[in-house]
Amino acid sequence: MNVGIIILVVLAFAAAGYIAGKRQALSLSAQSGIKLHSLSGYYGQTVALFAAVPALLLLIVWLLVQPIVVESRVSGMIPDSAIAQGSARSLVMSDVRRIAGGLDAVLARGGLGEDELNTISANTQTVRARLAEVGVALAGEVQPVVFEAARAYRQTTKSGALAMTIAVLGVSLALAFLAYRRIEPQMRARNISEGFVKSLLIASSLIAILTTIGIVFSLVFETITFFKIYPASQFFFSTVWNPQFRGGSELGILPLLWGTMYVSFIALLVAVPIGLMIAIYLSEYAGRSMRSFAKPAIEMLAGIPTIVYGLFALVTIGPFLRDYFAQPLGLGSSSSSVLTAGLVMGVMIIPFVSSLSDDIINAVPQALRDGSYGLGATRSETIKKVVMPAALPGIVGAVLLAASRAIGETMIVVLGAGASAKLSLNPFEAMTTVTVKIVSQLTGDSEFSSPETLVAFALGLTLFTFTLALNVLALYIVRKYREQYE
Incomplete structure (x- = not known):
């Protein structure tokens, strides 16, 4: 059965x-x-x-x-x-x-x-x-x-x-x-039934914690096995990523971290200004009808599958940047580049910045605005000198949450940025990120006990630690802000 x-x-x-x-x-x-x-x-x-x-x-x-x-x-x-x-x-x-x-x-x-x-x-x-x-x-x-x-x-x-x-x-x-x-x-019977249900609710609330513990332990054990085979100093400080699968591999994480940070930085350069301007308009200027239409429409961007964004980067954005910018400037000839992935990823995370920032700005007490108006300040002056400083801790938390989302993205980078691990400042060159290499190292028929496969767990643990730190910092800042202004 x-x-x-x-x-x-x-x-x-x-x-x-x-x-x-x-x-x-x-x-x-x-x-x-x-x-x-x-x-x-x-x-x-x-x-x-x-x-x-x-x-x-x-x-x-x-x-x-x-x-x-x-x-x-x-x-x-x-x-x-x-x-x-x-x-x-x-x-x-x-x-x-x-x-x-x-x-x-x-x-x-x-x-x-x-x-x-x-x-x-x-x-x-x-x-x-x-x-x-x-x-x-x-x-x-x-x-x-x-x-x-x-x-x-x-x-x-x-x-x-x-x-x-x-x-x-x-x-x-x-x-x-x-x-x-x-x-x-x-x-x-009521006490027994409700006690049973209460126990089930407590057990359900522990699932997230137990899942996180399981993820950490699964990564830690395999990472320890990897570092028994491959030196940790070379992994963290080498500038070469060259897995051979037949010995002589160089598995330095620095090029992957650089590609991850570079792509995420460009994405945030796109998402943060646009997202903040959207949030300010929706919370301070837009009417009720415009807000009820615009906010759900913008949040739909977060519901589009990332593979669709990746195809958009591969077919449209990449060739456009190559033909009109990279080749005329002599900076590259590939449609896959850091700038391609960063721009598309920035569009994808705009709702994370705009929606959270909008809620945070709306949480600023109306009394602060009224006091500013009573002193003779205009609406724009009130926004710049009263509302935004009051909402700044929450906005910083929203940006950090968006950054952690960008750091963990895979499909857009695969199709938009390529798979080349290198250290370069040229945004029109193809690079890759930690998440892409995790997928590539675990794909295929390679021996699981080899360092070229086990390195995926070391990469995953490093990325998990980094994004977890960002999430904890963001939640701490947002919680502190909410306690102050609610």
């Missing part, structure tokens, strides 16, 4: 428990003449929660733990002698999973039975032909131990899935039955 069906069955048990619990509470109250402590719906809700929540939590934990246990068990079946020189255990386990998935597909299509599959080897023509039919092509001879590991992987996964189904459905039924049997008129 697959996971989707299990969830539907558990939800069906919960629905049935709700109806049964509600009816049982009303029936007991009628028989005993004792008034129910809570509304009848709370009794049914208690049974439904006991039927669904623990079972679904068990399902989630099982799905997280089972792959780790299966991988550990099957990996122990493969001796070091079965791992070819230049390969790694992780690559062999990848083959094991691929063959196991192929065997499942073969059995699903028919032509081979379970008993027949258990008596043949990987290199028989029947198995090779059946695996090829389902998209698993075995290029060379598969070692018997690898094929046996694949069969064990498949069988263990299958047994685990069956055990999971029995355990989850059993827990759901057992707890639903116990909750049903505990129903009595004086039972504080």
Whole structure:
């Protein structure tokens, strides 16, 4: 039984428990003449929660733990002698999973039975032909131990899935039955139900924190492995980015950081002035009808997929800058450039600056404006000397949030700025950023344990630390501002 069906069955048990619990509470109250402590719906809700929540939590934990246990068990079946020189255990386990998935597909299509599959080897023509039919092509001879590991992987996964189904459905039924049997008129069903819901809300609020912790730990562990292979001093201070994938690689982050900062700086040069002018107009000059139309229209820019911005940079902005500026000035001949990506990215983050700044300017108390007008200041003088200084901390926070959004952008840079890692001041040259190289280093069939692949985690941790610091600083400034003027 697959996971989707299990969830539907558990939800069906919960629905049935709700109806049964509600009816049982009303029936007991009628028989005993004792008034129910809570509304009848709370009794049914208690049974439904006991039927669904623990079972679904068990399902989630099982799905997280089972792959780790299966991988550990099957990996122990493969001796070091079965791992070819230049390969790694992780690559062999990848083959094991691929063959196991192929065997499942073969059995699903028919032509081979379970008993027949258990008596043949990987290199028989029947198995090779059946695996090829389902998209698993075995290029060379598969070692018997690898094929046996694949069969064990498949069988263990299958047994685990069956055990999971029995355990989850059993827990759901057992707890639903116990909750049903505990129903009595004086039972504080409302307190139990609300306590259950409160616990769920607390657990839900922890998801963001746990996700952040998981991201950090996943990056940190692989980064430590990378620095055991490649010196940290060369990574942070080298000015050359030249991954070879066959030894002799130079993996200096400085060219990537320079490209990231350069593109983001140009984007902010575009977004900050335009965004602030939009915010000032909407908050201080625009009428209600204009504001109700213009603000949603501008915010639509943030909803456009970044791949669309990237295509716009590649097809329109890049050739325009090359033909009318770069080539006539002798500064370059490529349509991919830092300026191309920066301009388009700046347009993309305009709503981040304008919308946040508009809200911040509107939060400035009207009393400050009235006092300025009472002293004889004009509207423009009031904006320059009263409103903007009062809103400045919040505007700085909005700019920092927009900067963190620009630093983490990938698709616009891929299509607009190119993939060349270099240190240059020429804005018409192609460069690249940290995010682009993370994608490129994890794309392809390179060995996962190689420094050329593990460097992506070091790049990710560096970028994560930088953007997290910007976000924390921005939120701190905005919060301090709001506490001052609300």
